[in-house]
Amino acid sequence: AQSVTQLDSHVSVSEGTPVLLRCNYSSSYSPSLFWYVQHPNKGLQLLLKYTSAATLVKGINGFEAEFKKSETSFHLTKPSAHMSDAAEYFCVVTPYGQNFVFGPGTRLSVLP
Amino acid sequence: SQTIHQWPATLVQPVGSPLSLECTVEGTSNPNLYWYRQAAGRGLQLLFYSVGIGQISSEVPQNLSASRPQDRQFILSSKKLLLSDSGFYLCAWSYEPGLRYEQYFGPGTRLTVT
Numbered sequence: 668a669q670s671v672t673q674l675d676s677h678v679s680v681s682e683g684t685p686v687l688l689r690c691n692y693s694s695s696y697s698p699s700l701f702w703y704v705q706h707p708n709k710g711l712q713l714l715l716k717y718t719s720a721a722t723l724v725k726g727i728n729g730f731e732a733e734f735k736k737s738e739t740s741f742h743l744t745k746p747s748a749h750m751s752d753a754a755e756y757f758c759v760v761t762p763y764g765q766n767f768v769f770g771p772g773t774r775l776s777v778l779p
Numbered sequence: 780s781q782t783i784h785q786w787p788a789t790l791v792q793p794v795g796s797p798l799s800l801e802c803t804v805e806g807t808s809n810p811n812l813y814w815y816r817q818a819a820g821r822g823l824q825l826l827f828y829s830v831g832i833g834q835i836s837s838e839v840p841q842n843l844s845a846s847r848p849q850d851r852q853f854i855l856s857s858k859k860l861l862l863s864d865s866g867f868y869l870c871a872w873s874y875e876p877g878l879r880y881e882q883y884f885g886p887g888t889r890l891t892v893t
Contacts, residue, residue, distance in 0.1 A: 699880045710785075710869055710884035711823075718880060764873065764880035765811070765830075769787070772820045 668752070669694045669760050671770035679776040686730075686745040688773045690758030693739060700741045702732055702761040707770075710773065717741060753777045781806035783865050785885035792892055798843075798857040800886055800888050802870030805851065810872040812853040813882065817867040829853060831856075864893045 674689040692698060699718045703711040715726025721736040731742045741758060758770040792798060815824040825844035827836045835845050837888045841881060842861060846854045870885040880892050 679797055701881055703884075708857045708867070708887070708889065711871075711882075713881055713883065726796045759882075765828075766873075767813075767825070767873075767882060774878050 669698070669762055669766065669768040671758050671760050671768050671772035673756075673758055673773045675773050676771065677774045677776065679778060680748045681778045682750055683747050685744070686748045686752065686775065688743040688756050688758075688775065689721055690732075690743065690770060692741060692758070692760045694760055694762055697774035698760045698762055700732075700734060701761075702726065702741075702743050703756065703757045704757060706747070710726075712759065714743070714756075748775075748777045750777050750779065764767045765768045781872075781883065783870060783872055783883055783885040785868075785888055787888060788886065789889045790891070792860050792890065794862055794892055795859050798855070798860050798864070799889070800855040800868055800870075801852040802855075802885055803851055804872045807872070807874070809850060809875060811875065812847060813854065813871040813873075814855050814869065815869040817869060817887075818863070819866070819873075821867070827855070860892045862892050865890055 670693045679727045682690050701716045702714040704714050706710045715724045717724050717734045725731045730745045732741050734741050755772045757772050757775050761767045784803045812829045815823045817823050828846045829835050832847055843857050868888045871882040873882045
């Protein structure tokens with residue numbers, strides 16, 4: 668069975684400071700992992716994906732994530748937060764592309 | 780490039796009325812299609828998914844149903860809406876498993892049942 672834990676329901680950072688959103692997963696198979704971002708009343712946008720290639724994955728808008736199998740983690744980072752990064756972020760795992768398991772989400776607030 | 784459309788964008792319906800939400804995908808063939816519901820302040824709940832025309836799998840028993848009359852069309856329906864059906868409905872598509880695994884989401888429909 669697969670599961671996703673997002674350790675923080677809400678993260679607040681100041682503009683220009685680093686962002687860290689944490690995600691831990693459980694999967695019986697070699698997983699594919701994704702991060703999505705959702706702005707209010709919008710659909711989900713794919714930020715980045717890990718599919719068993721490089722463990723450090725770069726995505727859009729300066730975000731990146733590192734797949735750490737030993738820690739079963741896939742944390743999302745960004746060196747410098749921007750006001751436009753304020754949104755809900757979802758970590759997602761799938762073992763083979765049919766069953767997608769979503770984390771509960773982390774709301775990121777960016778303070779001026 | 781691929782595009783996913785949903786309509787309407789917003790909908791206000793009285794309890795007991797019918798519902799029809801439509802989702803269409805352009806630029807790809809034989810996609811997997813999904814309906815999700817997102818209640819206020821909560822995560823995503825998978826309602827239905829489809830791997831082909833007429834093939835629908837239901838994840839949650841409820842008064843909603845889904846149909847896939849064409850390869851790139853996915854419809855969410857209800858005969859009688861409940862207050863608890865209010866939420867943000869998202870349609871998504873993905874490639875056939877084994878090709879690429881990520882899902883792509885539509886813009887969503889905000890449904891308010893009064």
